[in-house]
Every structure is written in structure tokens, then in C-alpha cells.
Amino acid sequence: MNINDCLNYDDFRKLAKKKLPAPIFHYIDGGSDDEETLKRNTEAFNDCDLVPKVLANVGKPNLSTTVFGRKISMPIFLSPTAMQRLYHPEGDNASARAAEKFDTFYSMSTMANTTIEEIANVSSGPKIFQLYIHKDKSITDDLIDRCKRANFDGLCLTVDTIVAGNRERDHRSGFTTPPKLSLKSIISFASKPKWVFDYLANKKFELSNVKNKTEKGTNITKSVIQYINEQYDPGMNWNDAEYVIKRWGKPFAIKGIMSVDDAKKAVDIGCTAIMVSNHGGRQLNGSRSPFDQIKLISDAVGDKVDIILDGGIRRGTHVLKALAAGAKACSFGKAFLFSLSAGGQKGVEKLLQNMRDEIERNMILMGCKNLKDLDYSRLIFRR
Amino acid sequence: MSLKNCHNFSDFRKLAKRRLPSPIFHYIDGAADDEITYNRNTSAFNDVDLVPNVLRGVESVDLSTTIFGKKLDLPFYCSPTALQRLFHYDGERAVGRAAQKFNTMFGVSALATVSVEEISSLIDTPKMFQFYFHKDRGLNDSCLERAKAAKFDVMALTVDTITGGNRERDLRTGFTSPPKLTLASLFSFATKPMWGINYLTKGKFELPHLQDYVKEGTSTNTSIGNYFSTMLDQSMNWNDAEKLCSQWGGHFALKGVMSVEDAKRAVDIGCTGIMVSNHGGRQLDGSRSPFDQLAEIVDAVGDKLDVICEGGFQRGTHMLKALSLGAKACAGGRLYLYALAAAGQAGVERALGQYKSELERDMKLMGCTKISDLSRNNLRFR
Numbered sequence: 001m002n003i004n005d006c007l008n009y010d011d012f013r014k015l016a017k018k019k020l021p022a023p024i025f026h027y028i029d030g031g032s033d034d035e036e037t038l039k040r041n042t043e044a045f046n047d048c049d050l051v052p053k054v055l056a057n058v059g060k061p062n063l064s065t066t067v068f069g070r071k072i073s074m075p076i077f078l079s080p081t082a083m084q085r086l087y088h089p090e091g092d093n094a095s096a097r098a099a100e101k102f103d104t105f106y107s108m109s110t111m112a113n114t115t116i117e118e119i120a121n122v123s124s125g126p127k128i129f130q131l132y133i134h135k136d137k138s139i140t141d142d143l144i145d146r147c148k149r150a151n152f153d154g155l156c157l158t159v160d161t162i163v164a165g166n167r168e169r170d171h172r173s174g175f176t177t178p179p180k181l182s183l184k185s186i187i188s189f190a191s192k193p194k195w196v197f198d199y200l201a202n203k204k205f206e207l208s209n210v211k212n213k214t215e216k217g218t219n220i221t222k223s224v225i226q227y228i229n230e231q232y233d234p235g236m237n238w239n240d241a242e243y244v245i246k247r248w249g250k251p252f253a254i255k256g257i258m259s260v261d262d263a264k265k266a267v268d269i270g271c272t273a274i275m276v277s278n279h280g281g282r283q284l285n286g287s288r289s290p291f292d293q294i295k296l297i298s299d300a301v302g303d304k305v306d307i308i309l310d311g312g313i314r315r316g317t318h319v320l321k322a323l324a325a326g327a328k329a330c331s332f333g334k335a336f337l338f339s340l341s342a343g344g345q346k347g348v349e350k351l352l353q354n355m356r357d358e359i360e361r362n363m364i365l366m367g368c369k370n371l372k373d374l375d376y377s378r379l380i381f382r383r
Numbered sequence: 384m385s386l387k388n389c390h391n392f393s394d395f396r397k398l399a400k401r402r403l404p405s406p407i408f409h410y411i412d413g414a415a416d417d418e419i420t421y422n423r424n425t426s427a428f429n430d431v432d433l434v435p436n437v438l439r440g441v442e443s444v445d446l447s448t449t450i451f452g453k454k455l456d457l458p459f460y461c462s463p464t465a466l467q468r469l470f471h472y473d474g475e476r477a478v479g480r481a482a483q484k485f486n487t488m489f490g491v492s493a494l495a496t497v498s499v500e501e502i503s504s505l506i507d508t509p510k511m512f513q514f515y516f517h518k519d520r521g522l523n524d525s526c527l528e529r530a531k532a533a534k535f536d537v538m539a540l541t542v543d544t545i546t547g548g549n550r551e552r553d554l555r556t557g558f559t560s561p562p563k564l565t566l567a568s569l570f571s572f573a574t575k576p577m578w579g580i581n582y583l584t585k586g587k588f589e590l591p592h593l594q595d596y597v598k599e600g601t602s603t604n605t606s607i608g609n610y611f612s613t614m615l616d617q618s619m620n621w622n623d624a625e626k627l628c629s630q631w632g633g634h635f636a637l638k639g640v641m642s643v644e645d646a647k648r649a650v651d652i653g654c655t656g657i658m659v660s661n662h663g664g665r666q667l668d669g670s671r672s673p674f675d676q677l678a679e680i681v682d683a684v685g686d687k688l689d690v691i692c693e694g695g696f697q698r699g700t701h702m703l704k705a706l707s708l709g710a711k712a713c714a715g716g717r718l719y720l721y722a723l724a725a726a727g728q729a730g731v732e733r734a735l736g737q738y739k740s741e742l743e744r745d746m747k748l749m750g751c752t753k754i755s756d757l758s759r760n761n762l763r764f765r
Contacts, residue, residue: 160435259760
């Protein structure tokens with residue numbers, strides 16, 4: 001099996017599983033507690049059906065949309081995800097280049113293994129940065145200012161990781177960053193010599209954007225979970241978000257909003273977008289899926305901010321359903337990380353090509369020429 | 384597999400299964416008929432989703448709740464369950480001590496294997512006595528008086544065991560109290576020699592609240608279903624409950640109330656709490672799950688007595704959902720019984736600690752710092 005054989009999510013996932021040591025694969029693949037929310041994020045799309053209109057003379061549909069003040073060529077982009085060097089030696093550079101090629105957003109995590117400045121050199125395509133508020137405010141300020149200088153288009157503040165989720169697969173596999181050889185994991189690393197070679201032969205693993213500010217997570221063997229619990233500020237509140245918006249002064253999203261009340265508050269403090277997300281089912285298990293909640297939020301604030309659905313997307317039809325229910329764009333993390341693990345930049349490009357083809361084909365089958373032709377009347381819910 | 388590998392309910396269950404002779408494991412693990420209610424008790428939680436609120440400043444979380452006039456540090460407690468020394472030789476001693484460590488309530492069953500007097504000398508945190516209404520009125524009076532003398536805080540009258548449930552696993556395995564070696568069970572007892580050694584050497588198996596009055600359960604082997612069917616008074620009615628309530632004179636609850644009408648009558652006869660419960664799915668299969676029924680009952684009587692949701696809890700988020708609907712506290716038996724069987728007091732402490740840290744984490748992720756912050760606004764049914 002190689003990257004050209006990957007036709008869908010499951011194929012990328014299978015190929016990634018072959019290439020990655022088990023603790024790393026399960027770090028991507030897992031959710032919190034019993035993983036019901038993780039599953040629901042995708043299953044929710046099956047509770048409604050698409051209703052096509054025929055003989056609509058669609059021609060070649062226009063898939064472009066505008067979020068974070070920038071027009072992108074397709075309504076799906078790469079969610080910010082931490083530590084991409086674990087999945088492929090090119091890490092964030094591969095993702096950023098692939099996104100640029102498809103003219104859609106690459107998103108950089110605070111916990112990336114590449115610097116803001118390096119990515120700005122690598123790609124002039126659409127870029128956003130995902131910010132965590134650290135207990136040490138100077139770290140937060142420094143990140144904002146550097147993104148501004150590096151000309152990122154947008155900033156998103158993640159608010160659903162106030163404490164780390166209970167990811168039991170990581171407890172069992174002994175996942176840590178940087179990866180640590182434990183008795184449990186030694187076989188899984190030894191069975192993926194190519195990964196180990198790439199990991200050791202390339203530049204040192206570090207949390208590049210924060211390495212000068214904190215030793216944690218770089219020199220010390222520390223799990224992401226510990227990093228989150230030690231560095232992020234659990235006292236974070238709306239004033240902090242407002243402060244970041246002012247300091248940034250460009251298009252801004254809060255990532256991890258689920259309640260209508262919070263969506264309204266986000267509008268009030270000046271957000272230009274919200275990302276409806278439960279962090280890929282990795283935080284609060286039992287919480288609502290983005291698709292289940294999107295219509296409510298869109299009804300409340302859809303005319304005031306851009307709504308981005310993040311979570312559960314595996315197919316072009318999922319994107320179509322999300323847009324019909326009120327999203328302006330979608331983003332995905334797991335799907336793209338599997339493609340990155342499976343084939344680096346080429347893998348991500350293949351995934352984005354698949355998605356573009358699916359979205360385009362499905363638009364034609366739906367009889368829609370523009371994304372705005374997708375509205376709630378095109379969905380029928382089964383219950 | 385050892386205790387430190389137990390991260391959740393199903394891990395404890397697996398470890399318990401390894402440690403216990405199979406009739407005993409299946410006595411805990413099984414339920415009535417086809418076990419549909421038993422499964423529903425947990426799956427009901429998946430019909431509703433949590434909707435968090437963000438950016439609320441949640442550095443510290445207070446999980447305390449007050450039921451029956453007692454402040455507990457946790458919004459859940461250990462339901463009374465029978466025969467605990469069959470599961471681990473420390474039995475109720477282990478569970479009571481663990482509950483004390485977390486300052487939560489411990490329920491002691493009339494079918495307990497350690498006496499109320501001993502429990503009372505071991506722990507000074509809130510205690511509940513679970514009462515079964517026997518035909519033998521002398522036994523009933525004795526239970527009530529001993530619990531009162533031992534300074535128990537709450538009396539809970541069990542109302543859903545008027546006859547024994549059809550626990551088919553027990554019929555197949557031949558589970559009885561005290562355990563009896565049958566041809567069918569011989570092999571499973573023989574393969575768990577540690578359990579056998581502990582059972583025989585760590586003190587005699589007794590039912591201290593009952594054995595002066597009835598032989599069944601101690602010197603005469605009986606199944607629990609059979610015990611309920613033959614020893615308990617099936618003519619028990621609301622008058623009996625009201626009399627017991629005034630005879631006890633303190634906090635009094637009915638355990639096993641499911642209908643709104645009964646919940647209202649519980650208020651009328653002077654109860655200060657009810658456990659919405661179907662006895663862990665072990666009695667009437669096909670009956671409604673506590674979580675499915677909770678909102679109606681809270682709406683009807685939630686301002687007049689403490690409504691406790693009992694059954695099905697395997698996760699902190701399950702408790703969060705019940706508390707959001709309006710339960711004052713959550714309770715469960717299997718919640719800690721597998722952990723007891725897996726590793727005694729250390730096991731129960733680890734389980735309670737895990738639920739506690741799950742609740743703390745989940746409260747933060749919900750944007751809540753105290754139990755009263757939870758409301759139905761946090762929930763959406765699918």
C-alpha cells in the first residue's frame with residue numbers, strides 16, 4: 001500500500017498505522033475516556049441526509065470561501081495540531097507547503113516543532129496560528145507579536161484545553177514527548193526502524209516556539225498532558241481573550257466554543273470567527289459534537305461571525321452537510337495527520353486533492369454552483 | 384494486570400474477574416432476565432450531550448454537596464451492597480475506610496458482613512444503613528435500634544426487592560450465601576486458590592445483623608433472590624414505611640423509587656430523600672433507568688427532599704449529567720465493588736480517586752467551579 005492507493009480516511013489511517021510506532025499512532029487516533037464523543041463527531045453527520053436538486057446546470061462549481069479575511073480555494077483547511085515532527089520528519093513544513101499548493105489554511109500550533117518565522121519563509125499561503133494562554137504572560141505576548149511580524153492571516157485562541165483530557169490510550173501506551181523508550185513501547189519502536197531513523201537523523205525535537213521561554217517539553221521528558229497542566233493558565237477568562245484580540249488587531253477566532261451563550265460573547269468581544277469544536281473528542285468525553293450543535297450556533301450568530309466546524313470531518317459530504325447547517329468552512333486534524341504520517345507533504349496533498357474532488361463532485365450531484373447554495377433546506381434529519 | 388494498570392471502570396472489572404471465583408464475579412456482574420435494564424442504566428447517559436462554557440476562570444473546583452444535612456466532599460457515595468466480604472476479605476471495612484478518606488457517605492447493607500457497631504468504631508464520616516423489611520419483626524426492630532445506637536446518619540428502606548429478581552447468572556453458576564461448592568462451581572473455586580485461602584483464613588463469614596434471627600445466608604445456603612422472596616415481608620405498604628420513618632426519627636429515605644407518584648408519597652410520609660434506582664438492573668428487567676426518569680422526579684419533588692440518582696455510573700461525565708439534571712448526589716454499587724474485589728481498600732481508594740479527578744477535570748472543561756453551577760442549560764438531548 002502506498003500513498004497513491006489512499007482513497008479515503010481509512011486508507012490514510014491504515015497506512016499511518018503501518019508507519020508509526022504504536023504510542024504515536026494512538027496519540028493521534030485516540031480520544032478521551034470511552035471515546036464516545038470522538039465517534040459521535042463523525043456519526044452525527046449520518047443523522048441527516050442530503051437532498052439534491054437535479055437539472056441545475058451547475059458546470060464547474062466554485063468551491064471558494066472567505067475566512068480570516070482571506071479567500072481560500074476550498075471550504076476545508078488544516079486544523080492546528082501539535083508536534084507534527086512526530087509524524088513525519090518534515091513536520092509542519094510539509095503541511096504548510098501542501099496547504100499553500102491547494103490555497104487553503106495551514107494552522108500552526110503553539111506546540112509546533114518549527115518556528116513561526118521558519119514557516120513564514122516556507123509558505124506565503126494562507127496561515128493561522130493557534131495560541132494557548134500561558135501562565136507566563138510574556139510567552140503569550142511574544143507569540144502574538146511574532147505572528148504579526150511573520151504576517152499570519154489569523155489567530156485562534158484555544159479555550160477547551162483548560163486542563164488536559166483523560167486520554168487513556170496514552171496512559172497505556174506510555175506516550176510522552178519527546179518519545180521515550182519504555183519497556184512497554186520498545187517493541188513498537190523497534191518494529192518501525194524507518195520512523196526511528198528519520199526521527200534521529202533529523203533536527204532535534206523541540207517545541208520551537210516556546211523553547212527560549214520554557215525548558216518544559218523540550219529537554220525534559222514530559223508528556224503533552226503534563227505540559228498542558230503546568231503551562232496553560234486554568235484561570236483564563238473572557239478578559240484574557242479580549243486582551244489577545246486587542247494586541248493582535250487582525251482576524252481572530254476562539255476555538256472550542258460549543259454553547260450559544262459563549263458564541264454570543266465571542267461576538268461581543270470582537271471575534272471575527274468561532275471554531276465550533278470539542279478538540280476532536282480528546283477533551284471532555286460526553287460533550288456534544290460540533291455538527292449536532294452547529295445549527296443552533298449559526299442561528300444565533302451566523303450573520304455576525306464566520307462559523308468554522310472543526311471535528312469529525314472525513315468526507316466531502318460531511319463538509320457539504322456542515323456548510324448547509326451554517327458553517328462557512330470546516331477544518332480537520334486527525335484526517336490530515338494520518339495523511340502526513342503516511343506520506344509527508346505528498347500525503348497531505350493527496351488528502352487535499354481527494355477532498356477537493358469529493359466536494360466538487362458532490363456539489364455537482366447536489367445541483368449547487370456556489371457554496372452559498374447549500375442551505376438548511378438541503379438537509380433532512382431522520383428524527 | 385495489576386492495580387496500577389486500572390484506569391477506569393472496565394479495567395477494575397477485568398481485574399475483579401481474574402481474582403474472583405466465577406459464581407461470585409457473576410453475582411456482582413449480573414442482573415435480572417436479559418439484563419436490558421442493567422445495560423440501559425449506563426447507555427442512557429449517551430442520549431444526552433454536555434455543552435461546555437469556556438473562559439470562566441476555573442482554577443479550583445469545589446465538588447462538595449450536602450445531602451441528608453451532611454456535607455460530603457464528593458457528589459457521589461458508595462451505595463450499600465450485600466456480602467462484601469465475599470468479594471474481598473476486608474469487605475465493608477475496606478470500603479468504609481476508603482469512603483472516609485474521601486469524606487463521602489458509606490452505605491451499609493442489612494446483609495453486610497461487618498456489623499454496624501464495628502463500622503461505627505472504624506469511621507466517623509456519614510453513614511447510611513440499608514434496611515430490608517423482614518417478616519420477623521424482632522429482626523426489624525433490632526436492625527433499627529442497632530443502627531441508631533451506632534449513630535448512623537441515614538436510614539434507607541429498600542422498596543424494590545419485595546421479591547427476588549430473576550438473576551439467571553446466579554441460577555447457572557449456583558451462587559449462594561454462604562458459597563457452596565457444587566460440581567459446576569468446583570472448577571472455578573479451584574482456579575482461584577487465593578480467594579479460597581482468604582475466605583477460609585481471614586475470619587468467619589457472618590451476616591451480623593441477621594444471624595441471630597435467621598439461619599439463611601449464614602449456616603443455610605441461600606441465593607439472594609431466594610432470600611428476598613422468602614424472608615422479606617411482601618405485604619409491606621406505605622403505612623409500614625411511614626411507621627418505620629417515625630420509629631427511626633432521623634433522616635429517612637426510600638431506595639428504589641421510580642414513579643413520580645411514589646416520589647410524592649415519599650414526601651408525604653416524611654422522607655428526607657429518595658434514591659431513584661432499579662437496584663442496578665437486578666430486579667425488574669425492562670424497567671426504566673434512573674437517569675431516564677430523573678428529570679421528572681426532580682421536577683416533582685426536587686425542592687422537597689434530596690433526590691439521589693443511583694445506578695449505571697461508570698464515569699465522571701455520567702455523574703455530571705445526572706447532577707446537571709438536578710440530582711443532589713450520585714450513588715452506585717458496582718462503582719466500587721469491582722475495585723474492592725480487585726484490590727481491597729487500595730482498590731476502592733484508587734477507584735474513588737479516579738472518579739474524583741475525572742469530575743474535577745470535567746467540571747473545569749465544562750466551565751464550572753461548583754456543583755450548583757451545573758444545570759440543564761449544560762445539556763442537550765439528541
